[in-house]
Amino acid sequence: MRRETQNVLLVLLGGALLKIALNGQYLRYVKPSFLPFLIAAAVVMLGLAFVAIAQDIIRMRHKDKPAPVPVCAEGAEPAAADHDHGHDHGKSRSPWFLLLPVLTIFLIAPPALGAASVNPNDTRTVTEPAKRNGSANFEPLPAGPVIPMKMTDFLTRVVWDDSGTLNGREVRLTGFMYRDKGVSYLTRMVIGCCAADAQPMKVRLDGPRAGEVKEIPMDSWLELTGKVQPGTATEANAYTPAFDVSEIKPIPAPAEQYES
Secondary structure (H helix, E strand, O other), rough: OOOOHHHHHHHHHHHHHHHHHOOOHHHHOEHHHHHHHHHHHHHHHHHHHHHHHHHHHHHHHHHHHHOOOOOOOOOOOOOOOOOOOOOOOOOOOOHHHHHHHHHHHHHHHOOOOOHOOEEEEOOOOOOOOOOOOOEEOOOOOOOOOOOOOHHHHHHHHHHHOOOOOOOOOEEEEEEEEEEEEEEEEEEEEEEEHHHOOOOOEEEEEEOHHHHHHHOOOOOOOOEEEEEEEOOOOOHHHHHOEEEEEEEEEEEEOOOOOEEE
């Protein structure tokens, strides 16, 4: 790959990385805690590119200076000029394919993973927390008529809290609409590092108001209030509890669409 190509690619890659870091689009790919590393990587790429460009400019200026005329012995032939016909020998054009992800970020900005990424046959579930005396230990729930909870915290407590502290409590969950075989779910994608390891966490919507969500398009973001149906999260249904919906509130997609 020519030096000029390397410099252009570094500038574009660094610029694209800095762009998604500053405008928040990086949250579609990685966790929020990765922001300092993305900015640092972008600065390093741009710094390397600008240093290389400056070195090339200096080298070209020196090259433009007239070279000293070589003194040859009497009757000796001058040395042959360096082999340079102004074309490349077998240089690959494949490095230019590195521009594809850059152009994708600049022009398209792919959205975060949604309903189309949910595999109905996925049997993964929430991570089991540390146990003591055969039962998981959780912090007491806050007071108040409605408890806002992350999907992962809610499912972890439903599955592993043998004392049933969520039973009868009103909970507010946020997620997007997913539907499979006529059954509606409130879903949230959870990542450990980046979008590549995302897995869906969901609750099955039930109760008298569950029929109202059947008209809501998939991928629509909702804030739902309701109660868990005790004993509905089992190994047979991949620990997906039923959630009796009491309040439905459409919301815009949040800036952080993944949980971690």
